[in-house]
Amino acid sequence: MNRILSQDEIDALLSSVSKGKSYETIEREQRKSVSVYDFKHPDRISKEQIRTMRTIHENFARLFATFLSTNLRALVDVNVISIDQVTYSEYTMSLSMPSSLYLLRMSDLEGKAVVEISPQFLLFCVDRLLGGTGETEVEIREITLIEQNIVQRIINNLISTLNEVWSQIYPLNAAYDSFETDPQFVQIARSSETIAIIFFEIKVRGAVYPMNIGFPYFLLEPILQKLSTQTFFVNVKKVAEEERKFLEERIQSSKIDFQTIFAETTLSVREFLSLKAGDIIQLEKPLDDEMLIKVAGRLKFFGVPGRSGRKMAIKITRPISFEEELAYER
Incomplete structure (x- = not known):
């Protein structure tokens, strides 16, 4: 028995004539738009x-x-x-x-x-x-x-x-x-x-x-x-x-360790063992040379010693450059 077309199907068929589509092609396209839905396992989360x-x-x-x-x-x-x-x-x-x-x-x-x-x-x-x-x-x-x-x-x-x-x-x-x-x-x-x-x-x-x-x-x-x-x-x-x-x-209120290195020198084990009160150790640093300043264990500044009131102080003269930092760490 031939089934009776609905008005929507008739309109779609007439509009497809100008586009060169057959009724079978329209049915196939409609089937493609249908997706399978599993009622036993519904996707309740999008x-x-x-x-x-x-x-x-x-x-x-x-x-x-x-x-x-x-x-x-x-x-x-x-x-x-x-x-x-x-x-x-x-x-x-x-x-x-x-x-x-x-x-x-x-x-x-x-x-x-x-x-x-x-x-x-x-x-x-x-x-x-x-x-x-x-x-x-x-x-x-x-x-x-x-x-x-x-x-x-x-x-x-x-x-x-x-x-x-x-x-x-x-x-x-x-x-x-x-x-x-x-x-x-x-x-x-x-x-x-x-x-x-x-x-x-x-x-x-x-x-x-x-x-x-x-x-x-x-x-x-x-x-x-x-x-x-x-x-x-x-x-x-x-x-x-x-x-x-x-x-x-937190960073601005944190406390960090600030150290000044006045001078350094090298002693042999024999010289170190023979040290006694009153000995003078000669340092390898001129009096007018800048001192190294460490911040949290890293070299960051140069400075010179001085006084602030009754306390000893250090004045920062300049920041250390990246090349100088590498050279001193070596």
Whole structure:
């Protein structure tokens, strides 16, 4: 049976005659504009909000990598791999056994976040923190209570760094809540609830370890409107300006070591051992020569000695040039 065309289809067909398009071509173009939508896994967080979350956690990865490199005495690289939205049941099923799951509570938001770190990486951290060489190939096993206490400083920094980068959008005020090794005992959301997962990779000494941070949708829902690119960059600029003023004030009120070198000479070990009270040491410096002035251990000025009231003083005559600084440091 031939179907009856609607008025819109008739108008589109008539307009296409002048452009040389057939009815079949119009139908194909309409099919192309249709996109597949999965009602079982709806994207409840927009692409723009995902981009903002990626920027936030890239900053987190950079700061956390710096901390790890310093404390583990090894070059550590942390990268954001992807951000996905899945149901909580799918997330827990994807976790390995045993796992290292840290639950974080938020003071002003309802719900908890979860951080999953490779047990192998935590065992590597334990070995390095205790002075070991840090074997990257270790057997996967549960983290003991003693080992949890050893790596707790790393977890505390992870949480504080997470709070720092999120403060540009919203103060999470995340804090350590509990530790679990079995994903079945971690019930921070309903099985059908959507959870946003930020996947990381930790690279150290040729080995790659996984890490991820999960935020249930209901936890992020009150602050989703703040996760816009425009809001993020406005807040970053505001924070940067406040930090600049704070640093200027701190620097100006800081105290630095100021030293004046009157003269220097060289003695042999025999001459040094034979020194006694009343000996005169001849210095290799003319009386009218300028003295070196060090600021925080670095040569910065030349000066001449004098008096200011009843106290000895030094008058700065000129700043030291870059070439002179290099010559004296040699």
